[in-house]
Amino acid sequence: MRDWRTDPTFAMCRALVDGADPASFAGGAFDVRAVVAGIRSGARHGVLLDAVPWGNFPHGGDAREAVHLLRTRADSARTPTDVLGGLCANDSRAAAALAVPFLIPLAADAHRPHRAAALAALAVLSGPARARHHGVASRDELLLHRNDPRHHAPDGYDGYGVEVTGYPAGWSVAAARAAITAGAPVLLPLLGDSDPGIRVDAAYALATAADPDRTIRTAFATGLATERDAMVRAALLLAAAETTRAHVQPSAVSWFRERGQDRTEAPEARLAAAIGWLCLTDEPAPEDLHRTVDTFATDERAHAMEVLPWMYAAAGTGEPGLLRCVRRMLHPEEPEPCDDPWGSSP
Numbered sequence: 001m002r003d004w005r006t007d008p009t010f011a012m013c014r015a016l017v018d019g020a021d022p023a024s025f026a027g028g029a030f031d032v033r034a035v036v037a038g039i040r041s042g043a044r045h046g047v048l049l050d051a052v053p054w055g056n057f058p059h060g061g062d063a064r065e066a067v068h069l070l071r072t073r074a075d076s077a078r079t080p081t082d083v084l085g086g087l088c089a090n091d092s093r094a095a096a097a098l099a100v101p102f103l104i105p106l107a108a109d110a111h112r113p114h115r116a117a118a119l120a121a122l123a124v125l126s127g128p129a130r131a132r133h134h135g136v137a138s139r140d141e142l143l144l145h146r147n148d149p150r151h152h153a154p155d156g157y158d159g160y161g162v163e164v165t166g167y168p169a170g171w172s173v174a175a176a177r178a179a180i181t182a183g184a185p186v187l188l189p190l191l192g193d194s195d196p197g198i199r200v201d202a203a204y205a206l207a208t209a210a211d212p213d214r215t216i217r218t219a220f221a222t223g224l225a226t227e228r229d230a231m232v233r234a235a236l237l238l239a240a241a242e243t244t245r246a247h248v249q250p251s252a253v254s255w256f257r258e259r260g261q262d263r264t265e266a267p268e269a270r271l272a273a274a275i276g277w278l279c280l281t282d283e284p285a286p287e288d289l290h291r292t293v294d295t296f297a298t299d300e301r302a303h304a305m306e307v308l309p310w311m312y313a314a315a316g317t318g319e320p321g322l323l324r325c326v327r328r329m330l331h332p333e334e335p336e337p338c339d340d341p342w343g344s345s346p
Contacts, residue, residue, distance in 0.1 A: 013166030241276030
């Protein structure tokens with residue numbers, strides 16, 4: 001695989017940084033939205049891996065390697081999840097988005113030994129559909145899909161700006177979200193999987209899908225009716241809040257309020273419902289919500305809830321995601337934790 005810096009896509013990124021109109025490249029070989037749309041119909045049959053122009057996107061060869069490892073069960077020093085997570089962490093999301101339509105059928109195949117790894121990787125890859133979300137824990141930003149990538153902003157970047165390579169970040173967001181939306185019928189049955197971890201990862205991925213007919217949100221609510229695992233219940237509530245946030249209705253706000261007040265509910269789920277309510281309204285937090293959070297948001301529970309991808313992503317400067325959300329949402333006057341190791345020295 002060629003060094004992407006010598007590839008024509010780098011010239012495209014450089015041209016965009018220099019002021020070229022993104023529309024001039026739309027729909028072409030370097031538009032990840034168009035490439036992913038072409039992958040989706042054939043990915044299930046496993047015949048398109050080498051037909052994808054991986055080299056047209058920054059670090060595309062690494063994304064191809066991760067998909068190959070999952071499909072062949074080949075041994076490697078790096079796990080596919082680490083590879084793909086690294087791409088997202090390094091803001092090379094276009095290449096990561098290319099892997100999404102391949103991972104969906106792998107994750108849904110109950111006979112595939114690496115199925116859980118494929119779904120874990122897919123959960124990582126729903127990150128591009130959320131754009132910048134690591135360390136985000138405030139009421140106005142958590143669980144928020146900042147813009148609908150289908151609606152172009154005046155500058156052509158859909159409000160997402162550019163990746164570190166200069167690639168339009170909104171294109172990566174749109175490609176990943178469209179792939180997950182198209183794969184939703186395949187992913188929805190995983191909410192009933194026997195493995196709680198798979199149920200959590202499925203909810204996390206599905207929460208990024210477009211849901212105009214509320215099918216996905218209904219599935220989250222239906223899952224709550226029978227789910228017994230406290231952490232999965234929390235995941236379903238956070239996923240429902242994320243799906244709801246695009247089109248908030250008063251009835252939905254009340255529903256989360258009721259879940260947070262339900263004394264028969266698991267503490268993890270009550271905390272998730274409280275966070276969901278705080279993200280869906282700008283009303284002042286009532287006293288009983290403060291009491292609920294103060295009672296249940298212990299250090300021990302905060303660390304346990306790091307298994308929820310939302311909380312893991314919200315963490316920062318050594319602060320667990322749950323506690324960071326509590327501080328940012330209910331105590332915004334408190335300062336950020338100091339990450340300077342010499343800060344307390346004389």
